[in-house]
Amino acid sequence: MKAICIEKPGEIHVAEIALPQRKEGEALIEVKSMGVCGSDVAAYRFNHPNCHYPLIIGHEIAGIVREIGPNATGIAAGDRVVLDPYLYCGHCYPCSQGHTNCCESLHVLGVQVDGAMCEYVAHPADMLIKIPDSMTWKEAALAEPLTIGIHGIHTMGVQAGEHVTIIGAGTIGLMAALTAKACGAVPILVDVVDGRLQKAREMGLEYTVNSLTEDAEAYIRDLTHGRMSETVMEASGAEAGIANALRYASYLGRIALTGWPKGDVTLPTALITRKELQVRGSRTSVNEFAEAIDLISQGKVDVNPFITVAVPFEELPEHIIGQAQHPDTYLKIVGLL
Structure with missing residues (x-):
């Protein structure tokens, strides 16, 4: 499958990588839209201390569930979802207090671990949030920020x-x-x-x-x-x-x-x-995706004016380079598959 990869700072391209293998407790997602975060641009521009290279970037992700295990609750194949990208350990002190965003070993997709700016991604099923049919894929990509x-x-x-x-x-x-x-x-x-x-x-x-x-x-x-x-x-x-x-x-x-x-x-x-x-x-977020989806779907927060450009997946590298060179020109880039 295709993925957006930063080989090293200053080198970004569309790469061919293996399809992900879904593990127990995970779902396989066909990615439909992705937002470009400032951290993605930073990983391209600088030798980011939290990143490894080469790196698949992307954590503002929406798509369709294609495969899921039989024991999943609340999510089924065919559901339209956004991904909560903050992977936590579940047993450190902050996690025990419900503040998983402050996990002592927090891993964010596209930063400490490979991200989801690709055609398919395997992700924990309990970290998927359903979105209504009325929400566009462009809007869904902005739920995470x-x-x-x-x-x-x-x-x-x-x-x-x-x-x-x-x-x-x-x-x-x-x-x-x-x-x-x-x-x-x-x-x-x-x-x-x-x-x-x-x-x-x-x-x-x-x-x-x-x-x-x-x-x-x-x-x-x-x-x-x-x-x-x-x-x-x-x-x-x-x-x-x-x-x-x-x-x-x-x-x-x-x-x-x-x-x-x-x-x-x-x-x-x-x-x-x-x-x-x-x-x-105030670090990232915790259990706030449902509220974000509600604000967007009810029209209380219009995220469409944030989108500077919505481009085909293959054009993302050139626009990420453009944002790195001219940051004030872009507010939000959205890629579509």
Whole structure:
């Protein structure tokens, strides 16, 4: 079968590999659509420390169940599904607490292990989530990144009527903002690129501010009548963004750190203490696929505007190279089989 393979950083192509063999407890999936994640592009651009090479990439995957064992429950051959790509051990402390996203030996498809950007993939049957017939394959490919935005909103415990300041208007930040809006909260997008903020406004996100050219703190203070933001999600990973999260938060504010910094970051802990801020990490997602599918299928979160291009499977390498060279040109690439 065909697969998208990175032989080493800077070398990506359509490869011929063996068909997967379904093991006990797994289902065989005919892949129909796949989204390109920033981690896929990073694996192409850099010698990613978490990746092995050569590497089959891809973890934003949807398809049709073609084979499944007799003891599977809730999933049958012919079902349309998305894949939960976060493989966990099931016995470490976080797993015992139900936080499988924090598994001490977590393996993500297309990162620590080969991914599913290929024609067929074998995957644990209990990590498949059914999607309705009304959902397009393009939409289904965006369920996984939406779960990360949802998880950030859950991490902060966002309530209707609260302000949610989101630093970083990339895919995850925008999806978190749309989720917050669907929950009845008031999202505020902060970024340093006007094009991203324009995209946010086109998606119906009213409150945006460029922290490079405007006083974002004053903007948030004015919008919240002096309170500042009850919740803040840091989705950029930039050191300045992390520091600003503390400034943008209200007293007793709740902060979710979703972005991945490239190095160590210094935090002014006196400000955390003075405001009694709750600062929490927010990693991937856990048990949030059903909610993502519901938000998409009911039209509460429209993921179609995220899709910059939807291309045939064989054209994915050239578009991944394009995104690596011109990151601001793409929001989301979707491949179709």
